[in-house]
Amino acid sequence: MHPLAERLQHLTRRQFIGRTCTGIGTAALASLLEPRLFAAAGSASSPPHFAPKAKRVIWLTQSGAPSQLDLFDYKPALAAMFDKELPASVRGEQRLTGMTANQTRFPVAPSIFEFAQHGRGGIWLSELLPHTAKIADELCVVRSLHTEAINHDPAMTMLQTGHPIGGRPSFGAWVAYGLGSESANLPAFVVMISLPTGKVNSQPLHERMWGSGLLPAKYQGVRFTPTKDPVLFLSNPAGITTGRRRAMLDDLAELNRMTLSDYQDPETQSRIDQFEMAFKMQASVPELADLSKESGGTFERYGPESRKPGSYAANCILARRLAERGVRFIQLYHRGWDQHGNLPRDIRSQCYDTDQPTAALIMELRERGLLDDTLVIWGGEFGRTVYSQGTLTADNYGRDHHPRAFTVWMAGAGVKGGHVFGETDDFSYNIVRDPVHIHDLNATALHLLGIDHTRLTFRHQGRDYRLTDVHGDVVHGILS
Numbered sequence: 001m002h003p004l005a006e007r008l009q010h011l012t013r014r015q016f017i018g019r020t021c022t023g024i025g026t027a028a029l030a031s032l033l034e035p036r037l038f039a040a041a042g043s044a045s046s047p048p049h050f051a052p053k054a055k056r057v058i059w060l061t062q063s064g065a066p067s068q069l070d071l072f073d074y075k076p077a078l079a080a081m082f083d084k085e086l087p088a089s090v091r092g093e094q095r096l097t098g099m100t101a102n103q104t105r106f107p108v109a110p111s112i113f114e115f116a117q118h119g120r121g122g123i124w125l126s127e128l129l130p131h132t133a134k135i136a137d138e139l140c141v142v143r144s145l146h147t148e149a150i151n152h153d154p155a156m157t158m159l160q161t162g163h164p165i166g167g168r169p170s171f172g173a174w175v176a177y178g179l180g181s182e183s184a185n186l187p188a189f190v191v192m193i194s195l196p197t198g199k200v201n202s203q204p205l206h207e208r209m210w211g212s213g214l215l216p217a218k219y220q221g222v223r224f225t226p227t228k229d230p231v232l233f234l235s236n237p238a239g240i241t242t243g244r245r246r247a248m249l250d251d252l253a254e255l256n257r258m259t260l261s262d263y264q265d266p267e268t269q270s271r272i273d274q275f276e277m278a279f280k281m282q283a284s285v286p287e288l289a290d291l292s293k294e295s296g297g298t299f300e301r302y303g304p305e306s307r308k309p310g311s312y313a314a315n316c317i318l319a320r321r322l323a324e325r326g327v328r329f330i331q332l333y334h335r336g337w338d339q340h341g342n343l344p345r346d347i348r349s350q351c352y353d354t355d356q357p358t359a360a361l362i363m364e365l366r367e368r369g370l371l372d373d374t375l376v377i378w379g380g381e382f383g384r385t386v387y388s389q390g391t392l393t394a395d396n397y398g399r400d401h402h403p404r405a406f407t408v409w410m411a412g413a414g415v416k417g418g419h420v421f422g423e424t425d426d427f428s429y430n431i432v433r434d435p436v437h438i439h440d441l442n443a444t445a446l447h448l449l450g451i452d453h454t455r456l457t458f459r460h461q462g463r464d465y466r467l468t469d470v471h472g473d474v475v476h477g478i479l480s
Contacts, residue, residue: 047178047179047452048178048449048450048451049450049451049452049455051450052373052413052450052451053373053375053413053414053449053450054373054374054412054413054448054449054450055182055373055374055413055449056182056323056327056328056329056330056373056374056375057171057172057329057330057374057375057376057445057449058319058330058331058332058361058374058375058377059172059331059332059376059377060354060376060378060379061159061160061332061334061379062334062337062350062354062378062380063152063156063202063203063333063335063336063337063380063381064152064203064335064336064339064380064381065152065337065338065380065382065383065384065402065406066347066350066380066383066384066407067337067339067343067383067384067399068143068383068405068406068407069111069383069384069386069399069428070111070128070343070344070347070384071125071126071128071129071347071351071407072124072125072126072141072143072407073143073407073424073428074115074126075110075111075386075426075427075428077426078108078111078386078426081108081110082108082109082110082394083107083108083392084107085107085108086106086107086108086386086387086427086429090427090429091106091429094404095150096400097150097151097400097401099389100385100400103389106387107387107388107392108387108388108427109386109388109392109399111126113126113127113128113344114126114127115127116133118133118134118136119133119136119137120137120418121136121137121418123136123139123141123418123420128348128351128355129351129355130355131355131356131359132355135359135362135363135411136418137417138362138366138371138411138412138417138418139409139411139417139418139419140409140411140415140416140418140420140421140478141409141419141420141421142407142408142410142421142436142441143405143420143421143423143424144405144421144422144423144424144431144433144434144435144436145379145405145406145407145408145422145441146403146405146435146438147381147382147403147437147438148403149164149381149382149403150382150401150403152203152381153203153204153206155381155382155403156203157208157209158381158438159380159381159438160209160210161208161209161213162439162466162467162468162469166206167208167213167214168213168214169212169213169215169219169458169465170208170209170212170213170220170221171329171442171445172188172189172191172210172221172331173189173210173211173219173220173221174215174219174466174467175188175189175328175329175446175449175451176188176328176329177212177215177216177219177456177458178449178451178456179449180328181326181327181328182326182327182328183284183325183326183327185280185284186280186281186285186288186322186325186326187221187222187277187281188219188327188328188329189210189219189220189221189222189329189331190221190222190223190224190322190329190330190331191210191222191223191224191331191333192224192225192315192318192319192330192331192333193205193333194310194311194312194314194315194333194334195226195311195312196334196335196336196349196350197305197311197353198336198346198349198350198352198353202335202338203335205333205335207223209333210223210331214458215458216266216267216269217270217274218270218277221329221331222281224285225310230285230286230288230289231281235282236282242282245282252275253275253276256268256271256272260272284325288318288321288322288325289318291307291314291317291318298317301360301363301364302314302316302357302360302361303356303357303360305353305357312332312353312357313356313357313360315332316332316358316360316361317361319332319361320361320368323365323370323374334350334354336353339384339398339399340389340390340399340400341389342396342398343384343396343397343398343399344395344396361376362376362411362412365412371411371413372413373412373413374412375410375411375412375414375445375448375449376410376411376412377408377409377410378408378410379406379407379409380406380408382401382402382403382406383402383403383404383405383406383407383428384399384400384401384402385399385402385429386399386402386427386428386429402429404429404430404431405424405428405430405431408441410445410478414448414479414480415448415478415479416478416479416480417480419478421434421436421475421478422434422435422436434475434477436475437471437472439471439472439473440473440475441475442467442468443468443472443473443475444475444478444479446467446468447474447479448479453467453468453474454466454468454472
């Protein structure tokens with residue numbers, strides 16, 4: 001017999017426990033002193049891979065595709081082309097949606113809104129964004145985003161998961177998997193969907209947008225709602241005390257641990273973790289969601305809708321509070337940007353909802369010292385066409401989907417403020433300089449979090465998956 005094996009055979013249970021308890025105690029003490037060291041346990045790639053610029057992300061997702069032509073991509077020469085046919089050479093062979101593919105004409109629709117330059121960098125912004133104009137020096141406006149998907153659901157799925165077909169982990173889930181949470185009492189990934197004030201055409205948002213996909217379920221986003229229970233079923237039923245709930249969860253955890261021991265199913269461990277987090281959130285979330293202690297000046301800064309639970313403005317205040325409490329990934333969705341008709345009327349409503357709260361969020365993060373290590377991203381799943389969908393008049397038009405060129409902006413940790421990156425042609429139809437694919441945007445955001453996007457992987461059914469699939473390059477031109 002091998003000497004080591006013989007030695008182990010003679011090792012008593014008492015000796016084994018005595019020899020191992022020191023190591024276990026050291027690990028336990030380390031986890032208490034610095035829990036973030038254990039945050040990414042189970043992550044095969046063990047990020048961060050290098051010193052991060054950002055500790056957290058706030059992604060302000062504008063669902064429905066804001067018109068870059070009416071907000072960010074100023075094209076003054078289009079005024080002389082009002083109602084003229086968009087040259088076929090500009091459209092090329094690009095795929096069109098079923099909503100405009102059969103139009104007999106593609107008349108150019110210049111924006112009716114005035115633009116002006118703002119900040120030290122002279123960034124052109126629409127009159128619809130007077131509050132965003134005040135934070136122009138914080139913004140890196142990327143005018144050259146592009147994607148393949150031309151319809152909302154696959155495009156939004158692509159933006160969120162790096163793939164147009166459902167089933168892949170969302171960006172926030174990847175970050176939670178890779179970096180874990182800085183908060184012991186809140187999830188790493190929180191989602192909020194705001195309620196527009198106007199009557200708008202809102203695309204549905206499916207839970208897979210913030211789902212964990214092929215990752216363990218504990219990494220999925222936790223949705224907060226503007227109800228009595230910010231998280232569904234958070235409160236104990238009538239007659240159930242906190243102590244009784246704790247005892248029930250302890251017994252349930254023991255049963256789940258027995259199942260885990262028998263079957264080694266990681267989803268069982270996820271279930272244990274989720275029950276524990278739910279118990280912790282019973283104490284932490286009500287205090288977090290209670291905005292009554294915010295000052296009157298805060299509500300004034302975020303705008304007239306900020307006192308209404310579930311509004312974009314109220315959710316922006318909650319996003320700041322979540323950032324203060326160490327939540328790693330905060331995702332706000334604001335729907336209603338899908339303006340195929342009556343765009344001038346409806347985009348005013350959308351900007352009323354979002355412009356002032358967005359600027360207030362950036363200002364508060366900066367004042368509280370959080371913007372230095374928080375990455376903020378604003379944008380939708382694609383852009384809008386320069387040609388009008390439907391009837392074009394001097395003061396009214398609609399725009400169809402346009403995945404070939406659109407705009408997002410970034411601000412905060414590691415981003416070059418007061419800067420414009422990328423350029424489109426005279427029609428905001430094709431990219432002529434510095435194209436940025438969705439995969440590149442995701443790779444860059446991960447880079448700012450200290451993650452090499454090629455190394456953040458998860459093995460599933462014999463293949464290593466990642467957010468950027470086999471694509472993506474870090475866009476160094478937008479980094480400070």
